Amino acid sequence: MKVETLQVCKLSAGYKGKRIVRDVSFEVKAGEVCALLGPNGSGKTTILRCIAGVMRPISGSVLINGKNMRDHMVKLIGYLPQSIEGKLKITVIEYILLGMAINKGFWKVRKEDVEVAHEALVTLGIENLALKNLDELSGGQRRLCDIALVLAKKPEILILDEPTSSLDIKNSFDVLETIRSVTKAEKLITLIALHDLNHAMEFSDHCAVLNSGKLITFGNPVEVLSPQLVEKVYGIYVEKISINGNKRLVTLGSASCGRIKGIIDYEEKKDEKDDIAIYI
Amino acid sequence: MLSSQSSAKTGELYTTLVKHKRMMLAIFSILTAFAFLTNVCTGYTFINPVQIVQAITGNSDEGVSSVIFNYRIPVALAAVVSGLALAIGGVAIQAISNNPLASPYTFGIASAAAFGAALLYSLDISLIPLLKISGYAAMMNAFIFALIACLGVLLLSKARGLTAVGMILAGICISFFFQALLAFMQYLATQEALQAIVFWIFGSLYKATTENVLIVTVTGMGSFLLLLSYGWKLTAIQLGDEVAQGMGVNVRRLRIIVLVVAALTTAVVVSSYGVIPFICIASPHIAKSFVGEDVRYLLPCSGLVGATILSMACVVSKIVHKGAIMPIGIVTSLVGIPILLRVLIGERQ
Numbered sequence: 001m002k003v004e005t006l007q008v009c010k011l012s013a014g015y016k017g018k019r020i021v022r023d024v025s026f027e028v029k030a031g032e033v034c035a036l037l038g039p040n041g042s043g044k045t046t047i048l049r050c051i052a053g054v055m056r057p058i059s060g061s062v063l064i065n066g067k068n069m070r071d072h073m074v075k076l077i078g079y080l081p082q083s084i085e086g087k088l089k090i091t092v093i094e095y096i097l098l099g100m101a102i103n104k105g106f107w108k109v110r111k112e113d114v115e116v117a118h119e120a121l122v123t124l125g126i127e128n129l130a131l132k133n134l135d136e137l138s139g140g141q142r143r144l145c146d147i148a149l150v151l152a153k154k155p156e157i158l159i160l161d162e163p164t165s166s167l168d169i170k171n172s173f174d175v176l177e178t179i180r181s182v183t184k185a186e187k188l189i190t191l192i193a194l195h196d197l198n199h200a201m202e203f204s205d206h207c208a209v210l211n212s213g214k215l216i217t218f219g220n221p222v223e224v225l226s227p228q229l230v231e232k233v234y235g236i237y238v239e240k241i242s243i244n245g246n247k248r249l250v251t252l253g254s255a256s257c258g259r260i261k262g263i264i265d266y267e268e269k270k271d272e273k274d275d276i277a278i279y280i
Numbered sequence: 281m282l283s284s285q286s287s288a289k290t291g292e293l294y295t296t297l298v299k300h301k302r303m304m305l306a307i308f309s310i311l312t313a314f315a316f317l318t319n320v321c322t323g324y325t326f327i328n329p330v331q332i333v334q335a336i337t338g339n340s341d342e343g344v345s346s347v348i349f350n351y352r353i354p355v356a357l358a359a360v361v362s363g364l365a366l367a368i369g370g371v372a373i374q375a376i377s378n379n380p381l382a383s384p385y386t387f388g389i390a391s392a393a394a395f396g397a398a399l400l401y402s403l404d405i406s407l408i409p410l411l412k413i414s415g416y417a418a419m420m421n422a423f424i425f426a427l428i429a430c431l432g433v434l435l436l437s438k439a440r441g442l443t444a445v446g447m448i449l450a451g452i453c454i455s456f457f458f459q460a461l462l463a464f465m466q467y468l469a470t471q472e473a474l475q476a477i478v479f480w481i482f483g484s485l486y487k488a489t490t491e492n493v494l495i496v497t498v499t500g501m502g503s504f505l506l507l508l509s510y511g512w513k514l515t516a517i518q519l520g521d522e523v524a525q526g527m528g529v530n531v532r533r534l535r536i537i538v539l540v541v542a543a544l545t546t547a548v549v550v551s552s553y554g555v556i557p558f559i560c561i562a563s564p565h566i567a568k569s570f571v572g573e574d575v576r577y578l579l580p581c582s583g584l585v586g587a588t589i590l591s592m593a594c595v596v597s598k599i600v601h602k603g604a605i606m607p608i609g610i611v612t613s614l615v616g617i618p619i620l621l622r623v624l625i626g627e628r629q
Contacts, residue, residue, distance in 0.1 A: 101512045
């Protein structure tokens with residue numbers, strides 16, 4: 001089944017009767033990456049868990065192509081939780097095959113399955129780790145394997161909860177670029193929880209900004225991520241700059257710690273200057 | 281081109297990895313067969329393999345044949361199938377509880393079974409009175425109470441959403457509950473009854489009969505095949521509930537099925553031969569160091585390790601003091617601990 005749309009309709013969810021997320025609604029279409037943004041505890045993970053089917057919402061629904069397909073969701077979705085704690089003594093290739101076997105329902109591994117698993121490792125540039133044991137990997141290497149596990153399932157919908165959390169800067173960029181290109185090439189629907197607002201502007205088509213469990217705004221991140229919104233949601237001061245037409249946010253300070261030293265001078269003179277980069 | 285070459289290389293390496301695991305299974309199968317044969321040969325008098333072949337082909341005298349078929353083979357078979365059943369129970373429980381120190385005994389199955397037997401010896405209460413004259417009353421009491429313990433763990437852990445921690449906590453509660461009841465039975469027991477209870481708890485493969493060996497074999501093999509079919513899922517659940525759920529595993533259902541299967545298998549062994557310690561916990565750890573934690577290979581390997589250790593323990597129990605047989609429960613730990621330590625230290629080095 002080809003998934004064309006994913007709609008989150010008036011979703012409310014929480015733990016032990018306490019509502020964490022209230023009446024959140026948005027829609028993502030095939031071939032689009034949607035970033036979920038917001039400070040810690042804003043409800044990003046709760047929304048992703050509800051969509052992935054590992055948590056039941058209190059009210060509201062998740063519709064695939066306009067239909068509630070809760071029982072079939074798991075076959076369509078590739079879900080990467082915030083962290084995977086288990087350290088098993090199995091090789092990386094076996095780990096990738098594990099995800100595929102459960103999803104596709106095979107018991108005996110065939111040559112083609114190994115090829116698909118290998119392809120997922122190549123996509124993330126970690127084919128050299130194929131025969132290493134999971135318990136020998138660094139945190140970053142393990143995270144890349146977790147992402148490969150999800151990609152090898154060949155899902156229709158990718159749900160990634162902070163996929164770059166333990167990756168270095170280069171790997172973060174490479175992984176997000178891979179996720180974006182796979183989403184476009186395979187016409188997937190990708191939902192991704194992120195903390196880096198510039199990553200959201202660079203790699204996502206839409207963003208859902210959350211605060212205290214409520215959806216504050218939904219739209220193109222380049223347009224909606226204004227300094228006023230960021231200050232309201234995160235309590236930090238940012239400046240939106242343009243480098244060769246690409247918008248980026250530069251942090252100037254936070255409401256609790258004040259402006260970064262040296263930035264004050266810039267703020268006083270910024271109207272006179274064209275090139276902000278000189279002051280950063 | 282480069283990618284297809286490296287894919288072929290990964291494929292080759294994966295095949296080598298699988299071959300290595302299969303070779304380990306073959307080696308442990310040979311070890312189990314060797315341990316079984318040694319067990320049949322060893323006893324008050326040594327019977328050599330040629331005599332065994334002669335007995336099988338009907339060319340040996342009646343006395344030797346009778347010893348081989350009525351005593352040696354049932355005991356040796358009981359050692360193999362009980363070792364296998366206890367070890368696979370250990371793998372299954374360690375997987376669903378995500379705890380390397382857990383075993384079916386953690387869930388109170390041994391203490392509940394022991395209490396069932398003690399109830400008969402101490403207060404002469406049989407849950408199925410008709411069995412009193414057949415000699416199976418203690419076994420049946422033990423079996424029923426082992427299942428009650430399993431049910432108790434299920435009901436209590438359901439209150440905590442059938443999580444790994446919930447199961448362990450429920451198991452500890454049930455285990456202590458039956459230990460207290462067992463102690464109470466021992467307190468009430470007469471001198472003779474106390475002796476019978478203690479002997480029952482020590483465990484003995486000399487209770488082996490064709491019937492109970494058959495029951496343990498059928499239950500053990502059935503459980504083995506069922507658990508093997510859940511191989512991938514039992515591996516996945518050890519990565520955490522959320523990951524397994526995300527992969528499509530119905531974690532709650534898997535926990536219930538596996539707990540019931542492992543408890544039933546262990547209950548059959550414990551009620552037949554008494555409490556045999558160490559095999560459930562140690563066999564999975566020894567097997568892991570040879571084939572890793574992919575349950576598709578860990579389960580058979582662990583079963584073979586359990587069968588080998590219990591068979592060797594049975595041999596040792598017969599030769600430590602000529603003419604007397606040490607209770608198997610004492611010997612399994614003494615034989616198994618050096619093997620486990622050797623494997624774990626060797627692995628670290």
